[in-house]
Amino acid sequence: MKIFLNPGHGGTDPGVCSKHGIKESDVALAIGLQLFNRLKLNGYPVELYQQKETYFEISKEENKSGATLFISIHCNGVSDPAAHGIEVLYCEGSQKGEKLAEIMQKQLVDITGLEDRGTKARSDLHVLNRTNAPAVLVETAFLSNSNEETMLATAPELFADAIWEAIKIYNKEGLL
Numbered sequence: 001m002k003i004f005l006n007p008g009h010g011g012t013d014p015g016v017c018s019k020h021g022i023k024e025s026d027v028a029l030a031i032g033l034q035l036f037n038r039l040k041l042n043g044y045p046v047e048l049y050q051q052k053e054t055y056f057e058i059s060k061e062e063n064k065s066g067a068t069l070f071i072s073i074h075c076n077g078v079s080d081p082a083a084h085g086i087e088v089l090y091c092e093g094s095q096k097g098e099k100l101a102e103i104m105q106k107q108l109v110d111i112t113g114l115e116d117r118g119t120k121a122r123s124d125l126h127v128l129n130r131t132n133a134p135a136v137l138v139e140t141a142f143l144s145n146s147n148e149e150t151m152l153a154t155a156p157e158l159f160a161d162a163i164w165e166a167i168k169i170y171n172k173e174g175l176l
């Protein structure tokens, strides 16, 4: 058992930037580090990697790691400031990925109170396709929405808590 955490973007790629200059890569790292500490304290083998140059590094590191679960942490962002809510993406055809996405979506919605945009199967994302372990990509909330921007910037622990609860449930079901 090993959990590979990937805070999205990083290095030369900040990801989405909010209108107040909050970077997706920084929020994802804040959530990822809180989650890393929680896993470590509870004796779960865990590795955290954020890209320096390109996302190809992520699958390369994951492939070396022997991970049994891969979680990529992101924030959404679109031009419409009204768009809001949570989505968890998984690799099309992965049963374990789909199961984890469903568990995680529910925990995130329950703990943050944000809108449930549902889980989504994707076949076009490198970090889901090229990782060996069952993989999910969490779109925590929208940095382009001012309410959600505030929550992401001031309460990253809510997202870390929800993902941590989801990992415990996934493990209890014997899937990790």
Ligand SMILES: [Zn+2]
Pocket: 008, 009, 015, 016, 024, 074, 075
């Ligand atoms: Zn992203």
